[in-house]
Amino acid sequence: MKILPSELSLIQDIIVMxxxxxxxxxxxxxxxxIKKKKIASQYFTRKLIHLALAPIFLFTFxxxxxEWFSPWIAVTIPVVYFIAILLINLEIVKLSQLxxxxxxxxxxxxxxxxxxxxxxxxxxxxxxxxxxxPSMSWYSPLSIxxxxxxxxxxxxxxxxxxxxxxxxxxxxxxxxxxGSAAMFLSxxxxxxxxxxxxxxxxxxxxLLTLVIVGIATIVEALSPGELDNITVPLTTIIxxxxxxxxxxxxxxxxxxxxxxx
Numbered sequence: 001m002k003i004l005p006s007e008l009s010l011i012q013d014i015i016v017m018x019x020x021x022x023x024x025x026x027x028x029x030x031x032x033x034i035k036k037k038k039i040a041s042q043y044f045t046r047k048l049i050h051l052a053l054a055p056i057f058l059f060t061f062x063x064x065x066x067e068w069f070s071p072w073i074a075v076t077i078p079v080v081y082f083i084a085i086l087l088i089n090l091e092i093v094k095l096s097q098l099x100x101x102x103x104x105x106x107x108x109x110x111x112x113x114x115x116x117x118x119x120x121x122x123x124x125x126x127x128x129x130x131x132x133x134p135s136m137s138w139y140s141p142l143s144i145x146x147x148x149x150x151x152x153x154x155x156x157x158x159x160x161x162x163x164x165x166x167x168x169x170x171x172x173x174x175x176x177x178x179g180s181a182a183m184f185l186s187x188x189x190x191x192x193x194x195x196x197x198x199x200x201x202x203x204x205x206x207l208l209t210l211v212i213v214g215i216a217t218i219v220e221a222l223s224p225g226e227l228d229n230i231t232v233p234l235t236t237i238i239x240x241x242x243x244x245x246x247x248x249x250x251x252x253x254x255x256x257x258x259x260x261x
Contacts, residue, residue, distance in 0.1 A: 009065035013073045020060040051155035058147045075126040082119045117229035144194040149216045153187030173224045184217040208247040212239045
């Protein structure tokens with residue numbers, strides 16, 4: 001959205017990026033504070049980051065100018081966090097708060113698995129998610145589907161699955177029916193909510209959302225450990241590319257087209 005005049009678009013984007021980065025830092029401090037105050041457990045604060053950080057980042061897309069350079073400025077934030085994780089593991093820097101908040105055991109090597117996969121997905125989404133689509137001039141719903149399912153759906157699936165320790169099933173790995181149900185329902189709700197926020201006719205896209213979320217839920221139930229941070233986004237991309245032409249009537253849209261000048 002154009003907040004400042006067009007000639008100040010670059011300044012607008014830099015300001016939004018800085019504010020977004022500050023919000024993410026404050027969020028980390030908040031989760032660390034509630035953990036230290038024993039308001040929430042280490043497990044819950046880690047999942048809270050998983051649930052909220054990417055959707056918050058996605059929401060800030062609304063406030064960038066929409067110029068060709070907007071995604072390249074926005075992507076600075078997840079790139080900085082990814083570099084920080086690499087530096088921590090190479091023992092070049094020590095960020096104990098980041099390590100203890102985002103890992104299960106406090107071992108920095110854990111960050112190279114789940115959270116690193118998560119950040120790589122966010123980086124890719126940021127770059128490919130600002131594409132041509134009829135409803136908006138530069139937003140693609142692909143980024144909405146990926147973030148909603150990966151962050152909200154997958155995050156709640158793990159929380160509910162552990163909380164309701166019953167109705168387990170095993171195909172390739174052990175999962176639970178309540179966890180998979182939470183994955184499906186929360187992903188579907190989050191997708192529709194973000195589609196509405198970004199100006200799409202979410203009712204006409206409900207069938208597409210249902211198919212994508214349903215298949216992603218099945219894949220998550222089959223995915224071992226933290227590999228769902230990879231398998232679920234990949235599945236979402238494939239299903240989106242295959243099903244969108246069939247389930248969304250449009251004659252003028254592109255799935256993945258980098259917004260070059």
